[in-house]
Amino acid sequence: MIICQNLSKFYGDHPALQNLNLKLEAGDAFGFIGPNGAGKTTTIRILATLQEPSEGDAWVGGFSVSNEPDAVREVLGYMPDQFGLYEGMRSWEYLEFYAAAYRVPRQRWKSLIDEVLELTDLTVKKQSFVETLSTGMRQRLCLAKTLLHDPKVLVLDEPASGLDPRARIELKLLLKELSRMGKTLLVSSHILPELADFCNKVGIIEAGRLLASGPVNSILAQASRDRYRLRIRVLQRTEEARALIERSLEVSDLSEEAEALVLTTAAGLEAQADLLDRLVRDGFRPVEFAQLKTDLEQIFLEVTQGITQ
Amino acid sequence: MKLMESVAGWAWHNPVTLKELRIGLRERRIFILQLLYLCALLFISLACLPAMFESPNSEQLAEKGKEFFFILFGLQLMLLLVTAPALTCGSLSSERERHSLDMVLASRISSGQLVLGKLGFAAYCLILLLSSALPLASICFFLGGVTLWEALACYFELFLFGMLAASVGLFSSAREARSNYATVQSYLLVFMGSFMIFPYMALRFDEQSARTTVGPSFWTFNQTFELGVYHFFVGLAIYLIGFLFVKARHRIRPEARNIKAMALLFLLIYLFCLGWLSLLYSLFFTNHSGNEADPLAILLYSVHIGFLGFFLNPSNLESRLEQSRFRSSLFSRPWFWLGLAALGCLFPLALGQACGYQNSQTTFELGFSLFFILIYPLNAWLVQKSWLPRWQYAWVYYLGLLLLQFFSLLGTFTASDSTTGLSYVSPFSTLIVMASAYETKHNEGEIFILAVSFHLVLLLLLGAIYRWRKGRRQKRA
Numbered sequence: 001m002i003i004c005q006n007l008s009k010f011y012g013d014h015p016a017l018q019n020l021n022l023k024l025e026a027g028d029a030f031g032f033i034g035p036n037g038a039g040k041t042t043t044i045r046i047l048a049t050l051q052e053p054s055e056g057d058a059w060v061g062g063f064s065v066s067n068e069p070d071a072v073r074e075v076l077g078y079m080p081d082q083f084g085l086y087e088g089m090r091s092w093e094y095l096e097f098y099a100a101a102y103r104v105p106r107q108r109w110k111s112l113i114d115e116v117l118e119l120t121d122l123t124v125k126k127q128s129f130v131e132t133l134s135t136g137m138r139q140r141l142c143l144a145k146t147l148l149h150d151p152k153v154l155v156l157d158e159p160a161s162g163l164d165p166r167a168r169i170e171l172k173l174l175l176k177e178l179s180r181m182g183k184t185l186l187v188s189s190h191i192l193p194e195l196a197d198f199c200n201k202v203g204i205i206e207a208g209r210l211l212a213s214g215p216v217n218s219i220l221a222q223a224s225r226d227r228y229r230l231r232i233r234v235l236q237r238t239e240e241a242r243a244l245i246e247r248s249l250e251v252s253d254l255s256e257e258a259e260a261l262v263l264t265t266a267a268g269l270e271a272q273a274d275l276l277d278r279l280v281r282d283g284f285r286p287v288e289f290a291q292l293k294t295d296l297e298q299i300f301l302e303v304t305q306g307i308t309q
Numbered sequence: 310m311k312l313m314e315s316v317a318g319w320a321w322h323n324p325v326t327l328k329e330l331r332i333g334l335r336e337r338r339i340f341i342l343q344l345l346y347l348c349a350l351l352f353i354s355l356a357c358l359p360a361m362f363e364s365p366n367s368e369q370l371a372e373k374g375k376e377f378f379f380i381l382f383g384l385q386l387m388l389l390l391v392t393a394p395a396l397t398c399g400s401l402s403s404e405r406e407r408h409s410l411d412m413v414l415a416s417r418i419s420s421g422q423l424v425l426g427k428l429g430f431a432a433y434c435l436i437l438l439l440s441s442a443l444p445l446a447s448i449c450f451f452l453g454g455v456t457l458w459e460a461l462a463c464y465f466e467l468f469l470f471g472m473l474a475a476s477v478g479l480f481s482s483a484r485e486a487r488s489n490y491a492t493v494q495s496y497l498l499v500f501m502g503s504f505m506i507f508p509y510m511a512l513r514f515d516e517q518s519a520r521t522t523v524g525p526s527f528w529t530f531n532q533t534f535e536l537g538v539y540h541f542f543v544g545l546a547i548y549l550i551g552f553l554f555v556k557a558r559h560r561i562r563p564e565a566r567n568i569k570a571m572a573l574l575f576l577l578i579y580l581f582c583l584g585w586l587s588l589l590y591s592l593f594f595t596n597h598s599g600n601e602a603d604p605l606a607i608l609l610y611s612v613h614i615g616f617l618g619f620f621l622n623p624s625n626l627e628s629r630l631e632q633s634r635f636r637s638s639l640f641s642r643p644w645f646w647l648g649l650a651a652l653g654c655l656f657p658l659a660l661g662q663a664c665g666y667q668n669s670q671t672t673f674e675l676g677f678s679l680f681f682i683l684i685y686p687l688n689a690w691l692v693q694k695s696w697l698p699r700w701q702y703a704w705v706y707y708l709g710l711l712l713l714q715f716f717s718l719l720g721t722f723t724a725s726d727s728t729t730g731l732s733y734v735s736p737f738s739t740l741i742v743m744a745s746a747y748e749t750k751h752n753e754g755e756i757f758i759l760a761v762s763f764h765l766v767l768l769l770l771l772g773a774i775y776r777w778r779k780g781r782r783q784k785r786a
Contacts, residue, residue: 049415050414067633078412083411100327
């Protein structure tokens with residue numbers, strides 16, 4: 001549904017995006033992760049036909065963004081990271097404007113507007129002026145307008161930014177529902193645990209380059225292959241226990257979090273069992289010895305180096 | 310027919326116009342604008358009317374009625390030039406500022422529809438302003454002196470110039486990211502452009518020329534010359550509205566940089582200028598004979614050489630889509646433009662011949678015109694191709710024209726020591742110098758060969774440099 005082939009964008013000599021290759025199937029929910037200035041918004045703007053790529057090309061729903069931008073706009077719903085609504089318009093008027101903008105037949109406007117308002121839980125705000133809506137409601141209204149023409153692909157740039165926890169949860173549920181409806185989603189976000197909840201694929205981008213991309217499970221498995229994150233908590237002599245751990249295992253990263261030691265090691269299960277045995281025998285009184293599941297945040301920190309452009 | 314349908318669709322079912330009307334008419338801005346507009350008109354009318362009705366003679370009353378109508382007309386024109394940019398100068402830049410433009414551009418609204426929608430809103434507001442002032446203007450109909458056609462023509466002009474000012478505002482708004490910059494720029498442009506209005510106003514207020522006879526005298530002028538000038542102003546205003554519309558579209562979307570539309574517009578203005586000049590040519594030189602220099606032929610020649618710079622400039626085609634569209638069009642072929650220019654040279658000369666204008670220089674003029682029209686753009690192209698990016702062609706072209714004027718300082722190629730003092734190698738001045746040479750009996754043949762040789766040598770030299778630089782570039786690649 002979305003294919004990017006050697007997609008590059010230069011602002012003068014400055015590369016904002018370099019040789020991005022990506023392939024998303026219909027129904028995929030793709031989480032696009034990267035620090036500020038990594039090239040996420042540039043990619044999304046290219047997909048939304050707001051910018052032209054300097055090199056390479058991208059196809060959305062089989063249409064080239066460079067050569068068939070109008071066809072791309074027909075199949076794509078775009079929600080930017082920052083957006084403004086037209087003050088002085090009612091919610092239904094706002095949606096009506098976009099229904100006309102997406103060339104939805106006039107006779108379908110009313111039913112469609114009711115449908116998307118219901119989906120986004122804004123039916124009660126149909127007659128309200130947009131300036132009277134809360135931030136969360138505005139976000140949902142913007143999403144409602146994105147859904148008006150029933151796009152196959154949704155490209156959402158930081159949809160949860162600036163929302164309170166409740167609004168964020170509501171939005172997440174809405175995106176899950178859209179994913180369940182078979183829409184292809186490309187969502188960029190800083191809030192990684194939320195992406196992991198409903199995305200089946202992720203891509204990590206930094207300094208304009210895609211560092212890792214693929215199904216969430218395979219990326220997690222790849223990241224945790226031959227490496228374990230352990231959380232060890234002892235009741236006594238924590239510093240001595242720390243020294244013992246460093247002596248016993250090959251530790252690549254050891255830190256203290258809430259009275260517990262968190263470490264990353266390549267040592268196998270045998271060595272881990274030996275360590276636990278030793279801690280018990282030496283009287284450190286361990287109360288917690290657990291393998292931590294590698295999450296997106298951890299992978300993100302491991303893959304990226306904090307380079308900003 | 311399809312084009313008409315789509316234009317009608319854009320105009321009447323444009324969602325942008327509807328949205329602007331919904332928002333605009335809920336704001337106080339439009340009503341305040343209308344109030345101020347009417348107050349200004351009323352104030353001036355109250356100041357003028359008592360003095361006008363001092364003499365109750367019916368013939369004088371008709372004169373006074375006409376006078377009053379033209380005062381109102383002038384005042385409305387001034388007010389529209391002030392108010393119309395205010396309707397549009399923030400329309401696109403403010404959308405950019407509040408981050409709503411991207412969502413509109415990601416929808417299926419075309420950039421033309423967007424710009425036309427904004428212009429449509431301005432048109433509705435202008436109609437509102439003009440119609441609200443109608444009761445005041447209708448006073449003069451009780452007095453007589455102004456025909457219906459004359460009034461309609463005046464209102465058409467008011468609307469046209471109002472739309473032109475609104476287009477300037479819209480263009481600035483599309484060009485600038487911030488509304489305050491767009492406002493300053495649009496008022497600055499309207500202020501500079503308003504100087505062009507003065508000759509038009511003088512024409513309109515001229516008692517003799519503005520007098521209308523009976524019949525469908527929509528044009529309201531009896532004199533042919535005034536009619537020609539009127540055509541020029543109205544045509545120019547329509548052209549500028551189209552030009553600004555296209556330019557505003559270009560600024561919004563990368564692929565909307567429609568070089569074909571630009572080329573069509575240039576073609577239109579070229580044909581318009583050609584037609585207009587030919588009209589004057591035929592009017593003034595019908596019974597002309599003799600050996601004097603022909604200023605209109607020079608003017609026509611200048612039009613050709615001036616517009617060719619635009620024609621041959623493919624602009625900055627950043628969009629790959631637009632590049633491919635342009636490459637596949639007729640307008641991308643230099644021979645099309647050169648052929649058109651050559652035809653343009655022939656046309657006025659043929660017209661002159663048909664009108665009985667006898668000039669033994671005709672063949673010679675034609676030869677020179679064609680030679681420069683073919684060789685000068687080619688030289689400019691080689692200079693640009695050797696050193697500069699593609700889009701800088703226009704600069705090279707016009708800078709080259711300017712620089713060639715200084716050749717006379719070298720003393721070479723100067724046809725005579727007459728007052729003109731212009732270089733023979735400059736395409737602009739060729740005909741002027743040639744005419745002087747004819748008068749002072751210089752040897753035209755020698756000068757012709759010298760000028761042609763100079764340009765051919767230049768062509769060869771530039772061609773060699775171009776090949777050399779191209780080879781170096783390829784080696785480096």
